[in-house]
Amino acid sequence: xxxxxxxxxxxxxxxxxxxxxxxxxxxxxxxxxxxxxxxxxxxxxxxxxxxxxxxxxxxxxxxxxxxxxxxxxxxxxxxxxxxxxxxxxxxxxxxxxxxxxxxxxxxxxxxxxxxxxxxxxxxxxxxxxxxxxxxxxxxxxxxxxxxxxxxxxxxxxxxxxxxxxxxxxxxxxxxxxxxxxxxxxxxxxxxxxxxxxxxxxxxxxxxxxxxxxxxxxxxxxxxxxxxxx
Amino acid sequence: xxxxxxxxxxxxxxxxxxxxxxxxxxxxxxxxxxxxxxxxxxxxxxxxxxxxxxxxxxxxxxxxxxxxxxxxxxxxxxxxxxxxxxxxxxxxxxxxxxxxxxxxxxxxxxxxxxxxxxxxxxxxxxxxxxxxxxxxxxxxxxxxxxxxxxxxxxxxxxxxxxxxxxxxxxxxxxxxxxxxxxxxxxxxxxxxxxxxxxxxxxxxxxxxxxxxxxxxxxxxxxxxxxxxxxxxxxxxxxxxxxxxxxxxxxxxxxxxxxxxxxxxxxxxxxxxxxxxxxxxxxxxxxxxxxxxxxxxxxxxxxxxxxxxxxxxxxxxxxxxxxxxxxxxxxxxxxxxxxx
Numbered sequence: 338x339x340x341x342x343x344x345x346x347x348x349x350x351x352x353x354x355x356x357x358x359x360x361x362x363x364x365x366x367x368x369x370x371x372x373x374x375x376x377x378x379x380x381x382x383x384x385x386x387x388x389x390x391x392x393x394x395x396x397x398x399x400x401x402x403x404x405x406x407x408x409x410x411x412x413x414x415x416x417x418x419x420x421x422x423x424x425x426x427x428x429x430x431x432x433x434x435x436x437x438x439x440x441x442x443x444x445x446x447x448x449x450x451x452x453x454x455x456x457x458x459x460x461x462x463x464x465x466x467x468x469x470x471x472x473x474x475x476x477x478x479x480x481x482x483x484x485x486x487x488x489x490x491x492x493x494x495x496x497x498x499x500x501x502x503x504x505x506x507x508x509x510x511x512x513x514x515x516x517x518x519x520x521x522x523x524x525x526x527x528x529x530x531x532x533x534x535x536x537x538x539x540x541x542x543x544x545x546x547x548x549x550x551x552x553x554x555x556x557x558x559x560x561x562x563x564x565x566x
Numbered sequence: 567x568x569x570x571x572x573x574x575x576x577x578x579x580x581x582x583x584x585x586x587x588x589x590x591x592x593x594x595x596x597x598x599x600x601x602x603x604x605x606x607x608x609x610x611x612x613x614x615x616x617x618x619x620x621x622x623x624x625x626x627x628x629x630x631x632x633x634x635x636x637x638x639x640x641x642x643x644x645x646x647x648x649x650x651x652x653x654x655x656x657x658x659x660x661x662x663x664x665x666x667x668x669x670x671x672x673x674x675x676x677x678x679x680x681x682x683x684x685x686x687x688x689x690x691x692x693x694x695x696x697x698x699x700x701x702x703x704x705x706x707x708x709x710x711x712x713x714x715x716x717x718x719x720x721x722x723x724x725x726x727x728x729x730x731x732x733x734x735x736x737x738x739x740x741x742x743x744x745x746x747x748x749x750x751x752x753x754x755x756x757x758x759x760x761x762x763x764x765x766x767x768x769x770x771x772x773x774x775x776x777x778x779x780x781x782x783x784x785x786x787x788x789x790x791x792x793x794x795x796x797x798x799x800x801x802x803x804x805x806x807x808x809x810x811x812x813x814x815x816x817x818x819x820x821x822x823x824x825x826x827x828x829x830x831x832x833x834x835x836x837x838x839x840x841x842x843x844x845x846x847x848x849x850x851x852x853x854x855x856x857x858x859x860x861x862x863x864x865x866x867x868x869x870x871x872x873x874x875x876x877x878x879x880x881x882x883x884x885x886x887x888x889x890x891x892x893x894x895x896x897x898x899x900x901x902x903x904x905x
Contacts, residue, residue: 373659373662373663373895374892376663377892378890380891381670407618414660415667416667418629418667418671423671546619550616550619552609
């Protein structure tokens with residue numbers, strides 16, 4: 338069984354080919370190369386090196402977000418198009434869960450974050466491999482929640498360093514930071530997580546942004562206001 | 567005998583998710599357009615992020631429908647053509663990445679197509695294009711005069727310096743409180759009108775083939791504003807007619823002058839605003855008098871569609887110009903010749 342995994346949900350690009358229980362090849366970078374320029378060539382190159390033809394792929398794993406809206410869409414679009422035209426299953430996995438998957442054996446809470454600007458983050462909180470929370474929230478609220486739990490916390494993700502001072506200030510000696518080697522998503526981890534989850538239909542596979550667009554939020558506010566008048 | 571050439575076209579540059587299969591650059595085998603207009607109406611215009619989200623939801627469904635309607639499989643295709651730009655970058659990227667993944671999975675060549683080249687080649691789906699040809703491209707994002715001396719050769723001889731014609735239509739429609747998109751409503755009001763407010767024409771400097779519509783737009787806004795201050799009711803029909811007459815006269819006069827100067831064999835109109843009945847009528851009458859064949863595609867091929875991308879892609883692919891897996895969305899792409 339050959340899996341192709343793709344994660345373009347944030348700055349890093351991760352592509353991996355897993356055959357049965359073996360990671361055949363993996364690509365990982367945090368270079369600021371537009372995913373539209375980088376993703377398909379990386380997929381093409383990895384498959385070529387592994388001497389695998391597109392029609393030999395048995396399943397696709399893709400990171401469905403949250404993250405950069407455009408980034409998430411590139412990976413999901415590539416993944417769903419491949420799955421549909423090759424007529425193979427696709428499994429979409431939370432991008433936050435993929436990041437947290439870098440630290441499977443940590444005894445405590447694993448928290449993956451991506452910066453979402455204006456002091457907000459996309460945060461995933463996991464304990465014993467179970468999802469506690471995946472949400473777009475203010476960093477202040479996240480830290481308050483983690484502090485109240487009282488458990489040790491490991492932060493994962495390349496954006497942790499942006500907020501580390503603030504994190505450390507609240508959680509003090511309860512908090513740890515995964516080192517650089519574990520800060521980028523791995524598409525092999527993505528595939529391993531995908532193996533445990535349900536496939537979706539290619540046509541209906543869509544990103545999970547965890548956030549409505551500003552235009553829609555304003556529109557909904559307007560509707561509510563008008564409704565109350 | 568030359569083998570038939572089938573191109574799959576994909577278009578997602580704005581708010582239509584579209585896929586089509588065209589045979590030999592002129593015969594539509596299937597043509598699927600999924601419009602998002604209902605979703606954008608509530609915002610009074612296209613919201614780029616919302617457009618991109620809808621494209622991801624629709625893209626594979628639309629491509630599959632194009633194949634199903636044509637009763638074809640990827641094996642029957644010769645190449646995949648996709649709009650590379652210009653357009654909304656987030657929207658373009660969905661079509662481009664779907665096209666790349668599809669081309670890669672099926673071992674097909676990939677061709678990046680300029681959106682305006684697509685609008686021009688929509689005419690090839692109606693009757694053979696003859697060169698030299700002059701194209702008036704008018705849409706929500708473009709107002710251009712393009713001279714084609716040969717197939718696949720483009721020379722931009724005039725363009726708008728500010729608003730596109732369609733943009734001016736939308737803004738004037740807002741002044742009149744008409745629903746989005748406003749163009750068809752203004753066209754209708756103007757055609758029903760028994761009078762017209764005299765608005766200025768922007769000719770720019772002598773001999774220029776460029777356009778400008780922001781002054782006209784301001785004149786319309788001022789007119790409405792002044793009437794309001796005096797407590798007068800404006801006649802929306804007269805305002806719409808005055809605005810439309812100004813737009814049509816400038817477009818037609820400049821197109822005619824260029825057609826004469828470059829001694830063209832064909833004049834074509836393309837783009838969403840080419841669906842405007844008032845504009846079509848004046849252009850038709852003008853070029854009939856001038857004895858130059860004038861064509862405008864049916865309305866369904868004037869608005870954004872993928873058949874036009876497949877038609878242009880057919881010409882570019884025949885010229886041996888293909889792209890690769892690193893193709894990116896190019897919102898400011900220039901119209902370059904491929905022959």
